Amino acid sequence: MSDGRIGQERLDGYRRPGRRDAGQRHPLLRARGRSVAWVPPLLLLVAIAAVDWNTSGEFRVISWIVLVPGIAAAICAVWTTAVFAALSIATYYVVDASWPHQYRTGIPDFILVAAGGALAVLACAVRVRGERLMLHMQDVAATTRRAVLRPLPPGWGGLDHAGVYLAADSDARIGGDFYDIQPGPAGTRVLVGDVQGKGLGAVEAAAALLGTFREAGYHERDLTTVAERLEARMLRHREHAMAMGRNDEDRFATAVLLGFPDDDPGAVKVVNFGHEPPLVVGARGVRQLPPGEGLPLGLGEFSTHGPPPVKRATLRPGETLLLFTDGVTEARDGTGAFYPLASELARALAADPRTAEPRRLVAQVRDGTLRHCDGRLGDDTTIFAVRRTAAGPPVESGAASRPRRLGGGPA
Incomplete structure (x- = not known):
C-alpha cells in the first residue's frame, strides 16, 4: 500500500x-491455486455409503445421500453438482441393491434421491447466475467509482x-x-x-x-x-x-x-x-x-x-x-x-x-x-x-x- x-x-x-461477496465463495475453497470445492460433497457421499454398509438392516441411512448434491449446489459449479447428483443416484442403487430384499428402501427413496439431485442442479444454476449478476454489478460500481474518484498518481x-x-x-x-x-x-x-x-x-x-x-x-x-x-x-x-x-x-x-x-x-x-x-x-x-x-x-x-x-x-x-x-x-x-x-x-x-x-x-x-x-x-x-x-x-x-x-x- x-x-x-x-x-x-x-x-x-x-x-x-461475517459478510462475503458471492464471487469470493469459490476462492475460499482452494488449495495451491486449485479448487477443492468438490471435496466436502465427496467425503459426505463416501461417509453415508460407508455408514449404511456397516449398519444393521433396521437402520438404513442411504437415503441421506440426497444431501450430497444439495451440498454441492451451495459450493460447486453446475456441472460438478450434476456429477454429484448422478453419483448419488448410482451409489444409492448399488448400495441399496447389495442388501437383502426385505431391507431395501426401494423405489420411493430412489425417486427422492433423483428428484433431490435434479432440484440441486437447478438451485446451483440459479445461484451461479445470481453470483454472475452480482459480480457484474460490482464491476459497474467499480467503474463508476473510478469515474468519480479518479486514481491519483x-x-x-x-x-x-x-x-x-x-x-x-x-x-x-x-x-x-x-x-x-x-x-x-x-x-x-x-x-x-x-x-x-x-x-x-x-x-x-x-x-x-x-x-x-x-x-x-x-x-x-x-x-x-x-x-x-x-x-x-x-x-x-x-x-x-x-x-x-x-x-x-x-x-x-x-x-x-x-x-x-x-x-x-x-x-x-x-x-x-x-x-x-x-x-x-x-x-x-x-x-x-x-x-x-x-x-x-x-x-x-x-x-x-x-x-x-x-x-x-x-x-x-x-x-x-x-x-x-x-x-x-x-x-x-x-x-x-x-x-x-x-x-x-x-x-x-x-x-x-x-x-x-x-x-x-x-x-x-x-x-x-x-x-x-x-x-x-x-x-x-x-x-x-x-x-x-x-x-x-x-x-x-x-x-x-x-x-x-x-x-x-x-x-
Whole structure:
C-alpha cells in the first residue's frame, strides 16, 4: 500500500465481519491455486455409503445421500453438482441393491434421491447466475467509482497523499463522499466533501462538483472564485435534478477546499463549507484548523455574509493535513461513544512519529475507526491525507508543463 495507491483500496480494504461477496465463495475453497470445492460433497457421499454398509438392516441411512448434491449446489459449479447428483443416484442403487430384499428402501427413496439431485442442479444454476449478476454489478460500481474518484498518481500536484473510501453499504460500494487534487498555474488545490443523502443522486452530485473543481481549480487563480463556482454548480445541478422530476430540492454538500500556493510553501489556504475542520498532524502533535464559518454547498443563498472566507494557516515542514468525512467522527462503539480521533492520533504519534506520514496516517485512522465501531459504519467514510513533498514545485504547475497534459487539455 503506497501513498499514491492506497486510494485504490477505498472499497476493498475492509469487509464487515461475517459478510462475503458471492464471487469470493469459490476462492475460499482452494488449495495451491486449485479448487477443492468438490471435496466436502465427496467425503459426505463416501461417509453415508460407508455408514449404511456397516449398519444393521433396521437402520438404513442411504437415503441421506440426497444431501450430497444439495451440498454441492451451495459450493460447486453446475456441472460438478450434476456429477454429484448422478453419483448419488448410482451409489444409492448399488448400495441399496447389495442388501437383502426385505431391507431395501426401494423405489420411493430412489425417486427422492433423483428428484433431490435434479432440484440441486437447478438451485446451483440459479445461484451461479445470481453470483454472475452480482459480480457484474460490482464491476459497474467499480467503474463508476473510478469515474468519480479518479486514481491519483504519487506526488500529484507536489503533494504526498493517501486516501481511503469506505462505503457504509458494502454491497453498493459507492456513495456521496468525494475527494480530488488539482494542480494548476496558481498552485495545487484539494477538495474533500460529502454530499447529503445516498444513492445515485448523491453520486451524481459528487461527480458534478468534482468536474467543476477540476476545471475551476486549474483555471481560477483566486480560491474564492473556485468556491463560488462550486456553489453555483451545486445549485445548477439541483435545479437540473428537480427539472428531471427528482426530489433533490434539499440536497447539499459539506466540503473543505484547500489551496497550496506555489509562492508560499509554508502556508495552506482553507475554505470550509460546513465541513469537519481538517487536523494538522506532525511531530509536535495534533491540532485542529479553525472551524469553518460557511454554509454547505447549495445553501449559500441563506448566508448573509456571502461565500465562506478564505483562511490562511501555517504548516511546518513534515506536517500532514488530515481531512475526513463524518463517518469517522460519528462512528460509535457498543456503548454509543463517538470515536476519539484526535486523542487516538496523539497516542499513535507518541508511540511512532512516522504515523504522520500520509500512508500511515490514513491506515491508522481507517483501522481505528473500524475497530471502534466493530466494522458497522453508519455512514460513508472518506479519509484523505496530504502534505507537501520535498521535491519542489507541484506537477503541472505552470504553462511550461502544459504540453505534458493528457489529451491536450487541463487535468
